[in-house]
Amino acid sequence: MSDVENVIIVGSGPAGYTAALYTARADLRPLVIEGFAWGGLLQQTTEVENYPGYREGVMGPVMMQEFRDQAERFGTRFITDDATRVELNDGGIHTVWIGDDAYRTKAVVLAMGAQHKKLGATGELELSGRGVSYCATCDAAFFKEHETVIVGGGDSAMEEAIFLAKFAGRVVIVNRRDEFRASAIMLDRARAQPNIEWLTPYVVDEFAAGEKGMMEKVILKHTDSGEVREHSATGAFIAIGHEPQSELVDGLVELDENGYVKTEGLSTRTNVAGVFAAGDLVDHTYRQAITAAGSGCKAALDAEWYLRDTPPVVEPAPVNQAVEA
Numbered sequence: 001m002s003d004v005e006n007v008i009i010v011g012s013g014p015a016g017y018t019a020a021l022y023t024a025r026a027d028l029r030p031l032v033i034e035g036f037a038w039g040g041l042l043q044q045t046t047e048v049e050n051y052p053g054y055r056e057g058v059m060g061p062v063m064m065q066e067f068r069d070q071a072e073r074f075g076t077r078f079i080t081d082d083a084t085r086v087e088l089n090d091g092g093i094h095t096v097w098i099g100d101d102a103y104r105t106k107a108v109v110l111a112m113g114a115q116h117k118k119l120g121a122t123g124e125l126e127l128s129g130r131g132v133s134y135c136a137t138c139d140a141a142f143f144k145e146h147e148t149v150i151v152g153g154g155d156s157a158m159e160e161a162i163f164l165a166k167f168a169g170r171v172v173i174v175n176r177r178d179e180f181r182a183s184a185i186m187l188d189r190a191r192a193q194p195n196i197e198w199l200t201p202y203v204v205d206e207f208a209a210g211e212k213g214m215m216e217k218v219i220l221k222h223t224d225s226g227e228v229r230e231h232s233a234t235g236a237f238i239a240i241g242h243e244p245q246s247e248l249v250d251g252l253v254e255l256d257e258n259g260y261v262k263t264e265g266l267s268t269r270t271n272v273a274g275v276f277a278a279g280d281l282v283d284h285t286y287r288q289a290i291t292a293a294g295s296g297c298k299a300a301l302d303a304e305w306y307l308r309d310t311p312p313v314v315e316p317a318p319v320n321q322a323v324e325a
Contacts, residue, residue, distance in 0.1 A: 005031050005105040007303050008096050010083050010248070013040025014289045015279025016111035017067035018296030019303075023109075024074035026304045031103065032076055033083045033096060039064035040113045041280075042289060045129065045138060051289055063289075088252050091273035092313050106313070107274045107303040110253075110261060111296060112245040114280035114287070119151065119238055123207035123215075127236075131215025132207055136160040136237050137288065143235040145169040149218055151204055152239035153177065158186040160239045165193045172231065175200045176223055199231075207236060244281050253277070260284060268299040274310070276302050 007023050009016050012034035023030040037043065045060035054063070072078070085097040088108070096103045116134035118124060124132055133139040136150075140163055148168040150161045153175035165171050173190070178200045180187055190196050202220040205228065210216030218231045244260045253270040254262045261277040263269055268276040278299035279292040 003104060004093055005029075005103060006307060007031070007107040007109060008033060008094075008103060008105040009109040009111055010086070010096060011035060011040070011111035011113055011245075011279070011281070012038040012068070013042065013064070013111065013113050013279060014067060014293040015113070015281075015296035015299070016040075016109070017064070017071050018293040019109045019111060019278060019300040020071035020076040020296075021067075021074065022297055022300030023303060024071055024076045026300070027075075028304065028307070030071075030076050031079065031105070032071070033079045033081065033098065033103070034068075035082045035112075036080065038068070038078075038080060040292075041116070045135075047142075048138070048289065049141065050138065083248060086248055086252065088249070088272045088275055091310070094274060106310075107306055108276070109268075109296075109299045109303055110246075110249060110270070110275065110277040110281055111279050111299070112248060112281050113292075114242040114244045114283075116238065117241045117243055119204055119240065121204045121206055123209065124204075124238075127207045127209060127215045130209070130213060131234055132236050132238065134238050135287075136164040136239075139235075139237075140164045140167045143168050146235050147233045148172070148235035148237065149174050149199075149231065149233045150237050150239055151175075152241075153180040153182060154239070154241070155182045155186045156241065157239035158182045158190045160237050161190050161196055162193060164235075164237060165195050168235065169195065171196045172233070173198050174202050174204065174218075174220065176203045177201050202229075204236075242280070242287065246281060258284070268295065268302045269306075274306060276306075 006028040007030045009019050009032045020030050020032050042060035042064050047057045049057040081098050087095040094108050144167045149172045151174050161171050201223040205221045206219035208217045220229050246259050261282050268278050276299040278295040
């Protein structure tokens with residue numbers, strides 16, 4: 001069994017690195033397959049001001065480097081590559097592949113995270129972090145008294161708009177339909193805010209930068225008439241949902257109707273013994289760095305207890321082959 005890891009963590013970000021820190025301190029020598037885009041969504045953010053312990057704030061990539069360094073200090077090993085396939089054996093030995101290379105393990109922590117759904121509009125990726133954001137809870141404070149827009153029509157868009165309205169001078173909700181998917185109570189709450197306005201049925205055609213490279217305006221197109229109009233705004237928050245990065249385990253562990261990995265009760269256990277899931281891969285609601293880190297801690301403890309309480313798997317010995325004289 002010397003070639004079998006105690007625990008492999010697939011994915012990085014706050015959940016994966018926290019799980020690595022805890023399992024490393026438990027002397028389990030975790031192996032983290034962190035992916036090429038290590039660090040998760042925080043690698044795409046600028047300043048983080050709402051994570052406890054960083055009194056002056058911290059840049060997202062800097063924070064993820066510090067998470068990683070702390071886990072490494074206690075013996076975590078990293079492979080900066082993407083897992084391409086997994087084989088899960090309920091209560092047995094699991095295998096994670098990177099291309100043709102197989103890594104066997106007694107326990108797996110899934111921490112692949114989620115991605116914000118993108119509009120696909122011109123300038124969206126180029127202006128991400130320069131006016132375009134996917135999280136009002138994270139970035140609203142940077143837009144005090146600014147002209148802003150929220151793109152989306154569901155409950156999460158209303159929540160983002162209500163939060164943003166505490167800071168921005170004006171919030172314009174842009175939705176592709178006259179009707180909204182949001183619940184009546186969330187619509188009522190948004191409509192009660194004096195600085196929230198509504199613009200329908202429009203879609204974003206382009207996010208346009210000004211001379212300093214920051215977003216200056218949004219080009220909108222009417223979905224019926226095709227009319228194009230410019231709207232001045234320095235902040236645009238896209239709230240059209242998230243996509244959990246669960247393709248790797250689709251059909252192997254239980255997922256919900258939206259593709260999030262399902263866990264048992266308040267634990268991080270999946271329906272496959274020895275497989276745990278943490279962070280945005282399981283989180284429909286909060287999706288914050290601190291909640292992901294807490295979830296990673298839970299997954300590490302669940303994995304540690306599983307390894308402590310589960311009898312070792314006895315693999316069949318290799319069959320001796322006769323050698324011709």
